[in-house]
Amino acid sequence: xxxxSGDNTKLIQRVRRLKGQLEGIERMLxxxxxxxxxLQNTAACxxxxxxxxxxxxxxxxxxxxxxxASASEPIKAASRDLREILHSYLK
Amino acid sequence: xxxxSGDNTKLIQRVRRLKGQLEGIERMLxxxxxxxxxLQNTAACxxxxxxxxxxxxxxxxxxxxxxxASASEPIKAASRDLREILHSYLK
Amino acid sequence: xxxxSGDNTKLIQRVRRLKGQLEGIERMLxxxxxxxxxLQNTAACxxxxxxxxxxxxxxxxxxxxxxxASASEPIKAASRDLREILHSYLK
Amino acid sequence: xxxxSGDNTKLIQRVRRLKGQLEGIERMLxxxxxxxxxLQNTAACxxxxxxxxxxxxxxxxxxxxxxxASASEPIKAASRDLREILHSYLK
Numbered sequence: 050x051x052x053x054s055g056d057n058t059k060l061i062q063r064v065r066r067l068k069g070q071l072e073g074i075e076r077m078l079x080x081x082x083x084x085x086x087x088l089q090n091t092a093a094c095x096x097x098x099x100x101x102x103x104x105x106x107x108x109x110x111x112x113x114x115x116x117x118a119s120a121s122e123p124i125k126a127a128s129r130d131l132r133e134i135l136h137s138y139l140k
Numbered sequence: 141x142x143x144x145s146g147d148n149t150k151l152i153q154r155v156r157r158l159k160g161q162l163e164g165i166e167r168m169l170x171x172x173x174x175x176x177x178x179l180q181n182t183a184a185c186x187x188x189x190x191x192x193x194x195x196x197x198x199x200x201x202x203x204x205x206x207x208x209a210s211a212s213e214p215i216k217a218a219s220r221d222l223r224e225i226l227h228s229y230l231k
Numbered sequence: 232x233x234x235x236s237g238d239n240t241k242l243i244q245r246v247r248r249l250k251g252q253l254e255g256i257e258r259m260l261x262x263x264x265x266x267x268x269x270l271q272n273t274a275a276c277x278x279x280x281x282x283x284x285x286x287x288x289x290x291x292x293x294x295x296x297x298x299x300a301s302a303s304e305p306i307k308a309a310s311r312d313l314r315e316i317l318h319s320y321l322k
Numbered sequence: 323x324x325x326x327s328g329d330n331t332k333l334i335q336r337v338r339r340l341k342g343q344l345e346g347i348e349r350m351l352x353x354x355x356x357x358x359x360x361l362q363n364t365a366a367c368x369x370x371x372x373x374x375x376x377x378x379x380x381x382x383x384x385x386x387x388x389x390x391a392s393a394s395e396p397i398k399a400a401s402r403d404l405r406e407i408l409h410s411y412l413k
Binding site: 057060061064065067068071072074075078079081084085087088091092094095098099101102105106108109112113 | 330333334337338340341344345347348351352354357358360361364365367368371372374375378379381382385386
């Protein structure tokens with residue numbers, strides 16, 4: 050399986066932001082912060098992880114299916130439909 | 141876009157079972173049943189709807205991408221990988 | 232465990248609308264409709280089921296915890312926080 | 323709102339493991355690893371984040387509702403039911 054399309058910078062930045070969010074949660078736990086605030090931050094982390102997942106899946110579908118030289122128009126159309134459906138499922 | 145692969149009987153049975161589960165929840169609400177029991181049934185409905193979703197996505201990927209006459213081996217491999225990934229996400 | 236708070240009409244209407252959505256999906260399957268359209272409708276069903284779940288949980292927390300005669304202010308505050316957190320998780 | 327119950331060590335360890343998983347994903351992206359493998363690791367991260375969320379919610383409910391001095395038996399019973407329901411929703 051070929052690799053991700055060229056420049057992963059945006060994906061890497063996303064992962065680093067997620068790590069930063071987790072570091073924030075770690076500090077709050079060490080400081081004995083209120084669990085309500087920690088749960089709010091965990092919910093934000095979950096949203097960020099879903100967006101990362103969505104982008105990775107999009108890249109997989111575009112790079113390995115839609116941009117394949119042999120991909121016919123019906124395959125490309127089905128692939129675009131699938132990306133749209135996944136977008137609504139991985140909010 | 142072509143239609144679902146031939147025999148939809150299993151999918152239709154799944155939808156009918158889901159309708160039956162919802163009818164059960166409706167009766168419990170009308171009878172003023174305990175909300176804890178209703179929530180347990182709603183959780184079961186959610187699982188059934190996720191399985192229906194997973195099967196529909198599988199059918200879409202198999203029928204419109206993998207079984208397309210023009211689908212190359214790299215496209216088929218990427219499509220199989222995607223189905224596996226979706227399986228873990230739509231538990 | 233006491234029952235749901237008085238008037239379940241809104242909850243019952245929600246369940247009936249969900250049943251109607253499923254009937255629509257059933258017809259599309261019987262008619263061999265395009266799986267992309269069916270998947271869009273299934274996504275809408277999933278959203279409706281999540282909202283039903285959220286409302287049931289809210290009712291359980293409000294009726295059985297917050298409105299309990301013995302509920303102290305700290306319990307009510309923790310209960311309100313929990314409802315807010317659940318709202319962001321069950322979108 | 324009072325803080326989390328005493329010893330957060332287990333929660334902190336969970337967050338640190340999650341950070342380690344994200345560091346793994348970051349390395350795979352920098353190395354141009356296969357997106358299928360990265361998606362598998364992201365799915366594992368998602369499961370770990372859901373478990374962390376579940377444990378935080380449990381702690382919030384137990385510490386701020388069930389273990390409150392004024393909590394009556396009906397409140398404790400409703401709280402236990404809620405924890406059970408949440409367990410099935412945040413798998």
